[in-house]
Amino acid sequence: MKPLFYFISVFLFTSFSSSATQSISVLAKHPIWLKLGHYKNQPTTISYITNASFFIADNGRNDPVAELKATIHAFNNQPLTQCRYPARYQWLKEQGLTFSMPAAECPKLQQWREQQAIHSVSLVFASGYMSNPASLYGHLLLKLNRSTESKNKLLDYSINYGAHVPDNENGLVYILKGLFGGYKAGFSDQLFYRHQHNYGEIELRDLWEYTLNLNERDVAFIANHLWEILGTEFDYYFADENCAFHLAQIIELVIGDQLTSESSPWVIPATIFSRLNSATYQEQSAVKKVTFTPSRDTVFSKYVQSLSEKELSFAKQIFAESAVLKSKSFLALPVQSQKAIIGALFELVQVKQIQKQTPVKISELKNALIQARLKLPMGENKVKFQFTQQPPHKGQKPSNSSISAMHTAEQTQYTMGFRLSYFDTLASDIARIPFSNLEMLDTELMFTNGETYINKIHLLDLESFNPNQLSWANESKWSWKINVGFDRQPALCRTCKRSFVMGGAGQAWQFSNNTLAYSLINGYLGDLAKNSHFYDSSVEVGIITGTDSGIKLRASYEKSFLNAKNPAQTKLELAVPINQDIDIRLAVTHANSAMWQLKLNYYWQ
CATH class of the missing domain: 3.90.1720 (endopeptidase fold (from Nostoc punctiforme))
Structure with missing residues (x-):
């Protein structure tokens, strides 16, 4: 009888242990457990978390099974472990596990949560x-x-x-x-x-x-x-x-x-x-x-747009000379107009203080505005605006694939392109910085006469025009650009190409929500086309404009300082969006000859 009892006991214990081990092995592969440990997917299960103190098992960073076993053991023997790992405890309880220790008191967690x-x-x-x-x-x-x-x-x-x-x-x-x-x-x-x-x-x-x-x-x-x-x-x-x-x-x-x-x-x-x-x-x-x-700057722009021409004229005068607040002409305005002007100037003062521009003048203007507002009747003077900015999920996707046809007087070429990220000056402005360019790893292959060439590799192409919107408010923002890469220049000559690093700085002026003009001084270093030196500089002027429907146009003119024999380059580029994922570009570039390009862009993520 005893041998039979012993055999049954061993069988049941072995079966239970095998079942428990199998259950732990299954749980350790569960997506939620792997996420709780921030484990990477195959081929490795090492955790993104690098400090060993996060893991209970010595090899827990590399072994989710060992970490699960150590966690269960800790919950059964060290109740305060529940306070350190409340999500693990919550999830394991939901999977049907029970622990020998009762629920722990966790005052710091309770206070935080x-x-x-x-x-x-x-x-x-x-x-x-x-x-x-x-x-x-x-x-x-x-x-x-x-x-x-x-x-x-x-x-x-x-x-x-x-x-x-x-x-x-x-x-x-x-x-x-x-x-x-x-x-x-x-x-x-x-x-x-x-x-x-x-x-x-x-x-x-x-x-x-x-x-x-x-x-x-x-x-x-x-x-x-x-x-x-x-x-x-x-x-x-x-x-x-x-x-x-x-x-x-x-x-x-x-x-x-x-x-x-x-x-x-x-x-x-x-x-x-x-x-x-x-x-x-x-x-x-x-x-x-x-x-x-909205940001403080976005709110201020709304305030300015809400002013009538007469109110805006007074705002300009008051910014130049705060004594205008006491003038008969200002005091003769309707109370609501006075409040609107003072409200807009208060927003401008906030922006100027953030930018730390002319602090003495801005402090004096702020005090004058406070005194003028206190003399007006009580009541709400804060305008409620409707903002039309679209959320980021409605913007163009960041990566780009393209095909194009290019034509010069000498030949017709075709290209296939890939851009890692993100947008250029002619892309949608939704949830992005208007009039800016942020492109990384922008590449093109060119096909002509049965041969394939690298047409372009731009590793990094940044432009921030940072426009001066209010000349009357003493704005003086810098525009800048950086470009690093290689490209061909068929408008200059059939075999012209360059490997370069360039940077530029200047100013830009915004005339409306959709229109900007700019002027830059650019410098180049590298193996430059039609240039006996490894350096060059140029002046560039241009305009970027668009419609509310998303059509955009950019025109630019660039002339070299140091290489006067090279002709100026003029470029015109039009972007027409078809939908959120597709647009068509038409570009014309002229230097020694003209080059036309028709491009289809597909945006994806």
Whole structure:
């Protein structure tokens, strides 16, 4: 009898152990468990998180099975582990696991999560910022919404992902380390108003908030996981392992793999929002609503546009001489006109203070405006504007494939092109910096007479025209451009080509929402076409204009200083959008001869 009892006991124990081991093995391969550990997909399962202190198992960074076993053991023997890993604890309980230790008291977690209850989650897009290489493509934040009717939304928490960059880091080092690795990065939490102030008030960037359509369980699950990863470290790569990638992966905990792809060599914030708008959650749209928050500069532009010609004339006079506020002509205006003028000038003062322009004059003007406003009747003088800015998911997709036909007096050529990212001056301005160019890895192959050539490789092509919109407000903004690469110049001669680095600086003037003129001084270094030197300089003038329907035109004239024998180059380019993903370009370039080009662009992500 005893041998039979022993045999049955061993059989049951072995079966149970085998079943438990199999269950753990299955759980360790579950997509949610892998996301909780930020493990990469095959061929490797190493975690994106680099600091060993995040993992319970010694080899937990490389082994999700070992990390799961160590987590279960800790939950059974060390109840405070629940406070460090609340999302793991929540998910494992939901999978049917039970633990020998009761639920732990976690006062710090409770205070962070429940002092003001988190009722929803948002992703926030901040438009691009040309003064910071890391923000050229825009930025993505995660927002934990705590606000109620009595609690302001600026008290919401925001979760940021960014590189840990030393103060006063050299710009070239910053770019190289950002592209090729060298910085650690991580998640941090702050009250949202700090980010809104920095982006909207200082850097003058518009914000779009996508509130997600998540249930209470999933909101709590995301909050629990954010608690787990605050303070962890990652390797930072500007092109792919950036804010857009890692914050999108947090949202994928509850909506699945609809936002990111580890096989893609680049991740751009606008792409995440385009995919988010198409994503589903429990058979509904993952996005509940989209809210626009204008920057201080956008608000000021609206104020100026709302003024009548007479009111704008007074605003110009008052900015030049604040004593006009006490003049009979100003005081004779209707009260609402006086309020509108003073309101617009207050917004201008705010912008000038941010830009630190003529601080003494601006301080005197601000005091004069306050005194003038106090003399007017009480009442609401803040104008409510309707903003028409479109959200990022409606913009052109960042990558580009193209085909074109080029014709000169000597031959007809055909090209196929690929551009990694992002937009040029003739692209849609939706959620992008108007009158700017941000292109990386723009390449073309040329086919002619049965032969194939490289027609263009532009590694980096940046233009920021940063126009002076209000000459009367003493605006003096710099325009600039940078281009690095190789291209052929068939309008100069049949075999002309150049490998170059160029930079330019100057000024631009905006005449309407759609029209800008510019003037630049450019410098070139490299193997230049029809040039006996390795350097050259030129003057360039141009105009960019467009219609509300999206048709755009750019005309430019460039003449060399140092190589006077070379003719000036004149270029005219027209862009006609067909839909969000396709446009047609017609370009005419003239130097020694004329070159015509008809191009079809397809935009994708």
